Amino acid sequence: MVGVLSNRVDREDVAAGDHIYSWRAAYIYAHHGIYVGDGMVIHFTRAAGHEIGTGTFLDKFLFSSSPSTVDGPPCQKCGHLIKPQGVIMSCLDCFLDGGNLYLFDYAVSPSFFLAKARGGTCTMAPSDAADLVIHRARHLLNNGFGMYSLFKNNCEDFAIYCKTELLVETSYSVGRSGQLASLTAAFSAVASSPLRFLTTSAGGLAIVTSSMYCMGRYVSDMGVRRDVMKVPVERIVEHWVDNVVAQGATQMEAATPGGSSELPKELAQKESVL
Known part of the structure; x- marks a missing residue:
């Protein structure tokens, strides 16, 4: 287990199957991946130069860690990979892109989790054995991990x-990303919580806001949330298609007079393939 103050580690401390990350753009966000040994990392990126993929001006300075974004040979x-x-x-050097190496921590205690004030560094969920982790990462390298989504399917989601x-x-909740959960919790604590009006003192406001922030992070963690399920990597594509079919049926039922649940032609074709 890494320390409370920092998850930074040396290269010799990392083993195959570890979830690693490196901070980007002055610690605004971190890029995550799975170390698979021999100095190589498997990770998930939206596209060259657009790892975050916000679709806004932020994409101009929030870059991918893909070596294909680097000028030169x-x-x-x-x-070639x-x-x-x-x-x-990619190799570890290209993954880090000049940044430091950090180790994501699993099966931490609730007190340790809350002590790590910034999300995207640890989880209360336990990790599986290293050989299973590497098997999933290599399978997804060959078969994909679906469409990149900042809110539901990003690099941290992939590693977790x-x-x-x-x-x-x-389908309505955010993904597994601790970074996003941390940001959402902070926004909710400051801007959305009616409890902030219960106190007028600076100290009381700080206590209320920090408590709401900690609670928001806690309930969003994969180790405690109820809306998660185990999906074998060999069935992950089928799982996503089933979700698309179910969402399409729900939308059609809501939009069609009389509540008809007839699927659109393209969704029906996807269902028939399975």
Whole structure:
């Protein structure tokens, strides 16, 4: 288990199957991946130069860690392995892109989790064995991890799934990302909580806000939330297609007079393939 103050580790302290990350853009966000040994990392990216993929001006300085975004000749060690987007494999140097190496921590206690004030560094969920983690990462390297989504399916979501085999069931909630849960909790604590009006003192406001922030992070963690399920990596594509079919049926039922649940033609074709 890494320390409360920092998850930073040396390269010799990292083992195959570890969930690692590196901070980007002055610690605004971190890029996550699975270390698979021999100095190689498997990670998930939206596209070259757009790892975050906000669709706003932020994409101009929130870059991907894909070596294909670096000017000059490709990396001699991993340049030939790089795909334009999706689940890719790169060497550790290209993954870090000049940043420091950090180790994501699993099966932490609730007190330790709350002591790590910034999300995206640890979870209360336990990790599976290293060989299973590597198997999932390599399977997804060959078969993909679906469409990149900042809110539901990003690089941290990918790494957490490889470590735990957990996916979020509900379509309306955010994904597994601790970074996003932390941001959502902070926004809710400051802007949305009616409890902030119960006190007028600066100290009382700080206590209320920090309590709401901690509660928001806690209930969003994969180790305690109820809307998750184990999905074997071999069935992950089928799981996503089933969700698309179910969502399409719900939308059609709501939009069609009389509540008809007839599926659109393209969704019906997807269902028939399975």
